[in-house]
Amino acid sequence: MKKDLSLKDVKLKNGDSKPETLGEILRSQKVSRRSFMKFCATTASMMALPPAMIPVIANALENARRPSVIWLSFQECTGCTESLTRAHSPTLESLIFESISLDYHHTLQAASGAAAEAAREAAMEENFGNYLLVVDGSIPLDNPGYSTIAGISNLDMLIESAKGAAAIIAVGTCATYGGIPHANPNPTGAVSVKDIIKDKPIINVPGCPPIPVVITGVLAHYLTFGSIPELDHIGRPKAFYGQSIHDRCYRRPFYDKGQFAETFDDEGAKKGWCLFKLGCRGPTTYNACATTKWNNGTSFPIESGHPCLGCSEPDFWDGGGFYKALSMPTDDISKTAVYAAAGAAAAGAAIGALNRGKKNTSNKIHIKTTIDDLRK
Amino acid sequence: MSTSPFNIHTGNELTWNVRPILFEVRHALEALLENGQTSIIDLRSIPLAPGEEETILNTLGQGEVHARLNALGPSEIYETRYAGVWLVTHYNEDEAVVSRFIEITELPDILKSQQEDMSNALTELTQTLGTQDT
Numbered sequence: 001m002k003k004d005l006s007l008k009d010v011k012l013k014n015g016d017s018k019p020e021t022l023g024e025i026l027r028s029q030k031v032s033r034r035s036f037m038k039f040c041a042t043t044a045s046m047m048a049l050p051p052a053m054i055p056v057i058a059n060a061l062e063n064a065r066r067p068s069v070i071w072l073s074f075q076e077c078t079g080c081t082e083s084l085t086r087a088h089s090p091t092l093e094s095l096i097f098e099s100i101s102l103d104y105h106h107t108l109q110a111a112s113g114a115a116a117e118a119a120r121e122a123a124m125e126e127n128f129g130n131y132l133l134v135v136d137g138s139i140p141l142d143n144p145g146y147s148t149i150a151g152i153s154n155l156d157m158l159i160e161s162a163k164g165a166a167a168i169i170a171v172g173t174c175a176t177y178g179g180i181p182h183a184n185p186n187p188t189g190a191v192s193v194k195d196i197i198k199d200k201p202i203i204n205v206p207g208c209p210p211i212p213v214v215i216t217g218v219l220a221h222y223l224t225f226g227s228i229p230e231l232d233h234i235g236r237p238k239a240f241y242g243q244s245i246h247d248r249c250y251r252r253p254f255y256d257k258g259q260f261a262e263t264f265d266d267e268g269a270k271k272g273w274c275l276f277k278l279g280c281r282g283p284t285t286y287n288a289c290a291t292t293k294w295n296n297g298t299s300f301p302i303e304s305g306h307p308c309l310g311c312s313e314p315d316f317w318d319g320g321g322f323y324k325a326l327s328m329p330t331d332d333i334s335k336t337a338v339y340a341a342a343g344a345a346a347a348g349a350a351i352g353a354l355n356r357g358k359k360n361t362s363n364k365i366h367i368k369t370t371i372d373d374l375r376k
Numbered sequence: 377m378s379t380s381p382f383n384i385h386t387g388n389e390l391t392w393n394v395r396p397i398l399f400e401v402r403h404a405l406e407a408l409l410e411n412g413q414t415s416i417i418d419l420r421s422i423p424l425a426p427g428e429e430e431t432i433l434n435t436l437g438q439g440e441v442h443a444r445l446n447a448l449g450p451s452e453i454y455e456t457r458y459a460g461v462w463l464v465t466h467y468n469e470d471e472a473v474v475s476r477f478i479e480i481t482e483l484p485d486i487l488k489s490q491q492e493d494m495s496n497a498l499t500e501l502t503q504t505l506g507t508q509d510t
Contacts, residue, residue, distance in 0.1 A: 051416035250425035
């Protein structure tokens with residue numbers, strides 16, 4: 001099959017301006033059914049759905065219509081867009097990406113200035129009520145002049161663009177929780193999308209940056225089911241953020257046995273023992289890194305010998321030092337001990353739960369965790 | 377015991393997921409024989425330490441059938457040394473693995489000619505023969 005799958009080249013038949021289904025688009029590109037089934041199998045894996053869902057995905061994608069997408073970038077570093085455009089499976093992910101109509105993305109689009117804004121306004125008008133709004137970056141509230149696009153403040157552009165959106169996907173920790181701009185002392189008064197928009201479904205896809213297949217997985221889910229995926233208590237898709245890094249970590253057995261690296265070059269580090277005491281945020285971080293992995297599925301930070309920084313969690317930048325072991329809230333040690341008695345796995349979950357719930361408190365009364373604490 | 381490029385010792389079962397997966401394959405093969413039920417296991421959905429996927433693949437080995445597809449990038453499909461247990465690996469055009477499944481079936485569906493493709497093939501072949509006639 002031909003390598004360039006630019007669906008934007010597809011001409012509408014007989015002047016028909018109705019959007020084509022993905023199946024029609026693929027057939028016009030001479031994509032075989034076998035290729036499509038391969039695409040669906042990989043999409044199921046990407047969406048963390050069981051393989052039994054492959055025929056359902058095939059049927060839904062066959063009839064999926066191409067949604068208009070408007071992508072806004074506010075206070076950000078472009079790392080999220082980099083993550084997506086450097087995605088490790090260009091053919092398959094470009095299929096997902098090109099099965100949407102990306103009508104505005106000021107980093108990627110050729111148009112600039114007034115022409116770019118005109119494209120955004122036209123897309124909003126044509127698809128009012130139906131387009132997807134993707135946002136990366138936080139929004140400064142202290143002074144609208146801190147971040148503007150074509151003279152429009154981020155706040156005004158977000159409010160204006162959100163009005164006709166069917167749903168909003170907040171991509172990256174800045175858009176989801178304020179991220180690094182929001183870090184203490186938050187000089188711009190940065191806030192997240194959810195702090196401003198209250199009347200639209202918002203899917204949070206945090207990470208600094210998010211795993212590319214998680215971004216495309218959410219798009220694929222919307223394309224496939226025409227709805228937003230099931231979300232956790234802070235708006236993240238459960239399929240990708242449903243389990244902690246710690247619970248899915250291949251080094252977990254070392255944690256359970258109390259075998260920890262104490263420094264980055266000791267025997268424990270060389271033996272690949274648990275990085276908990278070097279500050280690993282795995283127990284309090286919910287993301288898919290441990291199974292989906294990074295860089296062509298090569299590895300993830302812990303596999304490369306570095307603790308998880310917890311980049312998909314709110315306020316990860318203000319967590320009290322990346323290399324300090326997670327705090328053990330002193331007032332809840334007894335509770336932890338009860339869980340520990342029930343088994344090390346439960347203890348890990350308890351520490352995660354306690355730290356998630358009492359992160360701020362525990363950081364204030366920071367006490368370094370020792371091996372003895374874990375044996376309690 | 378092997379050593380990864382990051383000097384992390386591997387080789388022993390670390391996550392304890394290797395044997396459960398192999399037992400899952402055994403149960404699935406039993407179900408295939410008893411009532412024709414096919415199964416697919418997505419290897420990318422299970423936490424595995426460096427070297428553990430390799431251990432699973434080495435245990436399953438390679439059997440008599442080996443096929444390579446060219447559909448949105450290559451795919452490699454082979455029957456393991458255990459008849460009815462297939463390994464399906466999809467690559468992108470840079471030959472990076474994008475998904476990997478163990479399928480317990482008589483023949484993975486993706487190897488079969490697809491209805492829509494056969495229908496298109498009939499049209500194309502008819503057109504080709506029509507052109508030749510003129």
